[in-house]
Amino acid sequence: MKVTKADALGTCFGVQEAIELVLGADDNIRSDQTILGELVHNPQTVALLEKAGVRIAKDLDDNITTSRIVISAHGAADYVKQKALKRGFTVIDASCPLVMRVHRTIKDFVKKGYFPVVIGQANHVEVRGIVGDLKAYAVISTAEETELLKQYPRIGIVSQTTQPIEHVEHLVSLIKMQNHTDVLFVDTVCKPTKERQTAVHKLAAQVDAMIVIGGHNSSNTKKLKVVCEKKGIKAYHVACADEVNPAWFKGVNHVGITAGTSTPADVIEDVYQYLLTL
Ligand code: SF4
Known part of the structure; x- marks a missing residue:
């Protein structure tokens, strides 16, 4: 055959750099790190990290016993990082720069008066980070859900970095066919x-x-x-x-x-x- x-x-560069940041730390620091959520969605890598003494916590309210918190390649909302700092943790940010670009883009939409929309999975850790600091937003993943956006005159759209680009472009075209004053789309599929x-x-x-x-x-x-x-x-x-x-x-x-x-x-x-x- x-x-x-x-x-x-x-493995992409974002994930690779995050792993190197965590595993490359000095011996005494390596086992004093807790990753919030999985650093990457891969069982072998997670096992490797655990073997190196790195811990993994679901969120800040877990029983965290290390002094360092690592933000995963998927990123996190600013309020999560601030909360960690306030609780006395040292925050190590392994967020992928391409995820951070999405954070900046959507916040810029809000500043300019656009209703922010993310095409992606609402329960995905990356998307939770993208919308985590916003007061109002929509996360959509289907053609039916674009209907929910009709009430907003100005819309700014980004996508989760790992969405299929054809799917994203299809949903954007449906939104553009609606009666909005303005629709901005920034292609953030990495x-x-x-x-x-x-x-x-x-x-x-x-x-x-x-x-x-x-x-x-x-x-x-x-x-x-x-x-x-x-x-x-x-x-x-x-x-x-x-x-x-x-x-x-x-x-x-x-x-x-x-x-x-x-x-x-x-x-x-x-x-x-x-x-x-x-
Ligand atoms: S945004 Fe792209 S490059 Fe960055 S971690 Fe995610 S998949 Fe990898």
């Missing part, structure tokens, strides 16, 4: 996400099936799988090589591999090597 990796896949989406489109046209590698709670990994399914090929989401089922490949001559933006290179390589043995 032929196995081909997508031209762009796996470059690494776009590169992975373009690469998966290209590879899906050449293979019989696709293995999509990433944490089962990774939003962008799930979306890569959807892209493959829309292209009419079978796609299987696995977190590691152990989850690959050889029975999936009966009659498959060519399988492709893609991976979400928080999947480490060694996990991808394990799956690749395993598939070559089938």
Whole structure:
């Protein structure tokens, strides 16, 4: 069976830099860090961090025993960082600069009098950070939800960084067809996400099936799988090589591999090597 990796896949620079920031700390500091939420949505990376003594807390109200709080690559609202400082923690900010660009853009919309809208998943940690300091906003993810925006004359739209760009552009076009005085849209889907989406489109046209590698709670990994399914090929989401089922490949001559933006290179390589043995 032929196995081909997508031209762009796996860990993006934002996630990589966040991991290096946490794991690269001096020995005495490394185990004095608590990450708020998962630094990345990947089980192997989370296990690696825990092994290094780094702790993970759901939020500031968890029982945090370290003196340092790490804000994850997904970012956090300013009020969360301020709250951590007020409670006496040292705040280490591993927010990806491309997520921070979304924070700045949406706050700028509000300053200019636009109603802020995020295209993305309301319960995703990145989106909670983007809207966390705003008094009024909307988070939408479907065509039906664009209907809720008709009442606002001026609208400013950004997107979660890992949304499929076609989906974002489709919702923006629906909003623009409504009767608003003005609609501003800033494309904040990040470059690494776009590169992975373009690469998966290209590879899906050449293979019989696709293995999509990433944490089962990774939003962008799930979306890569959807892209493959829309292209009419079978796609299987696995977190590691152990989850690959050889029975999936009966009659498959060519399988492709893609991976979400928080999947480490060694996990991808394990799956690749395993598939070559089938
Ligand atoms: S997916 Fe994009 S925005 Fe998110 S951490 Fe990676 S580079 Fe940054």
